[in-house]
Amino acid sequence: MPTEDQNPSRRLFNIAAAGAAASWVMTSCGPKRLYDAPKEKLRSAVQEMERKYAAQAGRSVSVSEAGAMPGVQFAYALDISRCIGCRRCVYACVAENNQSRDPQIQWIRVNSMEKDKGVDFSHADPYYNPAEVPEEGHFYVPVGCQHCENSPCTKVCPTGATWTEPDGIVVVDYDWCIGCRYCMAACPYGARHFNWSEPTIPAAELNPNMHYLGNRPRVKGVVEKCTFCIQRTRAGRYPACVEACPVGARKFGNLLDKDSEIRYIIEHKRILVLKEELNTVPRFFYFYAT
Amino acid sequence: MPLNDSVNSIRLFSGFARGSLRLITRGNRAYALWLAVLGALIVSGALAYANQVRNGLGVTAMRDQVSWGFYIGNFTFLVGVAAAAVILVIPAYIYSWKPIREIVIYGELLAISAITMCLLFVTVDIGRPDRFWHLIPPFGHLNFPRSILAWDVMVLNLYFLLNFFVATHILYRAFHGRPYNKKIVAPLVLLSVPMAVGIHTVTAFLYNGLAARPYWNSSILAPQFLASAFCSGPAILLIVMQVLRRFTRFEIQDAAIRKIAELMAYAMFLNLFLHGAEAFKEFYSNTQHLQFTRYWYWGLGSHHTLVPYAWTAVALNLLAFGLFISPKLRNNWVLLNVGCIATYGGVYIEKGMGLIIPGLTPDALGEIYEYYPTITELRVAAGVFAIGFLMFTLMLKVAVPISLGEFQDTREKPGEVLCEVPV
Numbered sequence: 094m095p096t097e098d099q100n101p102s103r104r105l106f107n108i109a110a111a112g113a114a115a116s117w118v119m120t121s122c123g124p125k126r127l128y129d130a131p132k133e134k135l136r137s138a139v140q141e142m143e144r145k146y147a148a149q150a151g152r153s154v155s156v157s158e159a160g161a162m163p164g165v166q167f168a169y170a171l172d173i174s175r176c177i178g179c180r181r182c183v184y185a186c187v188a189e190n191n192q193s194r195d196p197q198i199q200w201i202r203v204n205s206m207e208k209d210k211g212v213d214f215s216h217a218d219p220y221y222n223p224a225e226v227p228e229e230g231h232f233y234v235p236v237g238c239q240h241c242e243n244s245p246c247t248k249v250c251p252t253g254a255t256w257t258e259p260d261g262i263v264v265v266d267y268d269w270c271i272g273c274r275y276c277m278a279a280c281p282y283g284a285r286h287f288n289w290s291e292p293t294i295p296a297a298e299l300n301p302n303m304h305y306l307g308n309r310p311r312v313k314g315v316v317e318k319c320t321f322c323i324q325r326t327r328a329g330r331y332p333a334c335v336e337a338c339p340v341g342a343r344k345f346g347n348l349l350d351k352d353s354e355i356r357y358i359i360e361h362k363r364i365l366v367l368k369e370e371l372n373t374v375p376r377f378f379y380f381y382a383t
Numbered sequence: 384m385p386l387n388d389s390v391n392s393i394r395l396f397s398g399f400a401r402g403s404l405r406l407i408t409r410g411n412r413a414y415a416l417w418l419a420v421l422g423a424l425i426v427s428g429a430l431a432y433a434n435q436v437r438n439g440l441g442v443t444a445m446r447d448q449v450s451w452g453f454y455i456g457n458f459t460f461l462v463g464v465a466a467a468a469v470i471l472v473i474p475a476y477i478y479s480w481k482p483i484r485e486i487v488i489y490g491e492l493l494a495i496s497a498i499t500m501c502l503l504f505v506t507v508d509i510g511r512p513d514r515f516w517h518l519i520p521p522f523g524h525l526n527f528p529r530s531i532l533a534w535d536v537m538v539l540n541l542y543f544l545l546n547f548f549v550a551t552h553i554l555y556r557a558f559h560g561r562p563y564n565k566k567i568v569a570p571l572v573l574l575s576v577p578m579a580v581g582i583h584t585v586t587a588f589l590y591n592g593l594a595a596r597p598y599w600n601s602s603i604l605a606p607q608f609l610a611s612a613f614c615s616g617p618a619i620l621l622i623v624m625q626v627l628r629r630f631t632r633f634e635i636q637d638a639a640i641r642k643i644a645e646l647m648a649y650a651m652f653l654n655l656f657l658h659g660a661e662a663f664k665e666f667y668s669n670t671q672h673l674q675f676t677r678y679w680y681w682g683l684g685s686h687h688t689l690v691p692y693a694w695t696a697v698a699l700n701l702l703a704f705g706l707f708i709s710p711k712l713r714n715n716w717v718l719l720n721v722g723c724i725a726t727y728g729g730v731y732i733e734k735g736m737g738l739i740i741p742g743l744t745p746d747a748l749g750e751i752y753e754y755y756p757t758i759t760e761l762r763v764a765a766g767v768f769a770i771g772f773l774m775f776t777l778m779l780k781v782a783v784p785i786s787l788g789e790f791q792d793t794r795e796k797p798g799e800v801l802c803e804v805p806v
Contacts (some may be wrong), residue, residue, distance in 0.1 A: 126524055196441065202748060214749035215671055236748060245595060251532035252517045253524045269524075271517050272440075272510020275532050277450040281595035283747040286447050287510065290439035313439040314510025371594045
């Protein structure tokens with residue numbers, strides 16, 4: 094093929110144009126944060142996820158893209174005087190949210206504490222294993238993500254892979270997280286968990302009702318955490334832990350709804366938040382109902 | 384003629400590159416052995432890292448409770464080395480103190496190697512190294528200015544580029560027998576001083592800003608980082624200076640070495656003082672936050688894996704201070720080198736494991752998980768150090784002959800052959 098353009102400036106222009114086109118393609122078509130994804134893009138991304146997870150599990154999977162509902166601010170309350178330390182919430186959470194079975198990941202940690210010492214984490218035992226609960230002289234403080242208003246974890250993330258949704262849920266974009274674990278160092282509640290190796294869930298145990306910011310399967314090398322069961326709560330249901338609790342110690346609702354149980358508890362009970370002095374402003378309240 | 388110019392500069396550069404290649408591929412037996420050892424460590428580290436990438440960070444001892452470990456400890460220590468190497472610029476350029484001025488270029492080369500190691504340590508620590516580009520706008524998203532890690536990414540890379548440019552510019556010009564461009568170099572060198580302080584301050588703030596970790600959440604952290612860095616960085620340089628003086632024609636005055644040792648004594652005093660101030664506050668106020676300091680120095684309950692390291696660091700730092708503060712002792716070459724090694728060891732322990740592990744033990748909910756690095760971590764870390772040392776060795780191999788005028792552009796003098804330089 095005869096070369097027509099011997100003109101260096103023209104060749105330079107061609108190179109520059111090709112470079113610009115390449116970077117445009119990379120910036121616009123390449124994977125981006127789900128945080129920035131416009132509606133149509135999100136739709137197709139979610140459909141792509143459904144196809145992928147269905148192929149992996151060998152069964153149909155639905156991935157919700159439900160956004161925050163207007164006028165909703167989620168909050169949680171836990172009655173310390175009722176909790177019996179049975180850990181049913183832990184296992185319900187694992188099943189609902191597709192946490193890895195091997196290695197084990199659990200978003201809720203139940204701490205056994207001594208009544209003499211009060212709420213004191215330096216004497217807490219998360220590995221208590223008696224024949225029967227509750228044990229004499231002990232009470233239990235389950236801890237998961239506190240969904241802080243002033244969340245230290247989202248502040249420190251270098252890639253903006255974790256953020257607070259408009260309804261107050263702190264979420265992680267598993268496709269954008271680089272696994273630096275700065276958020277884990279920043280979290281005062283040990284609420285964030287890392288996939289130290291490839292997470293595994295038996296296909297039969299996979300919960301097929303997913304949300305793109307919630308319980309869809311994770312990969313090795315990224316951080317995950319409680320999402321207030323975003324796939325349920327944005328569809329008007331209770332989180333799995335609330336439903337599983339046999340003694341009704343767990344309460345969940347909309348702070349902006351004056352008639353909600355959560356508002357009643359905050360207005361009428363003695364409530365506390367963990368590590369109040371850190372000014373994280375949790376949306377997770379502990380209370381003593383009796 | 385711009386075309387002629389560019390052809391000419393390509394020719395100049397290829398002469399430099401070919402000459403450099405010849406320099407680094409030749410050396411005596413000790414040099415060959417040194418390279419072989421480094422090469423073996425690099426291969427071993429690469430294999431361990433490949434295994435880590437395949438199986439995940441579960442092959443390390445890090446877990447949710449202690450989510451950072453040996454890698455991040457080494458990273459922190461090396462940021463200090465990189466910062467301190469350039470601090471020698473202050474007496475050299477501001478006071479035009481000639482004995483030190485000659486060795487500043489080596490400080491810059493050390494800084495380049497140290498920053499490379501820092502960036503490698505961060506890379507081996509992250510769970511998804513394939514996604515590192517998520518940090519780079521416009522392809523990715525850098526959470527700047529909110530995340531201090533975003534600040535650290537920026538200042539470390541800028542500092543790397545700055546030192547790389549200054550060092551190569553000076554050496555390249557010297558190779559062609561031309562003086563370096565003062566108008567560009569002088570302001571950049573001056574800029575590198577606040578930037579050296581900056582990279583270490585930002586790295587301290589990385590930990591300092593986390594209210595969740597009381598052991599780090601102390602405003603003494605950044606000054607203490609700087610003080611300990613000004614001990615460890617020069618400790619390495621002093622030994623390198625003596626090696627160079629021994630094996631090449633390179634002359635370094637005793638006065639320069641002694642001056643640096645004296646400065647190290649003051650830095651070590653400051654470091655010990657700041658540690659003491661922190662220890663006083665912790666022990667006298669005796670709050671629950673004392674448990675982290677207690678874990679480091681005394682252990683908690685049956686958990687005291689780190690205690691021997693803590694006291695070794697204290698002993699080494701005190702020894703180094705004792706040796707450097709007395710002119711009689713530091714003017715003795717053997718004691719000077721003992722002091723350098725003690726400084727390096729002491730600061731390496733306190734700033735690596737001693738900073739990271741007690742910061743995360745007990746964890747946020749009071750659980751004690753005793754972290755101790757696995758063989759994989761040690762091999763990967765040794766590999767990263769070997770890459771840094773290899774870089775530093777090769778750069779010295781080219782830089783020393785240039786500074787001595789032994790390795791220069793010889794096009795004008797066809798009869799002359801490049802000098803063979805041992806080591």
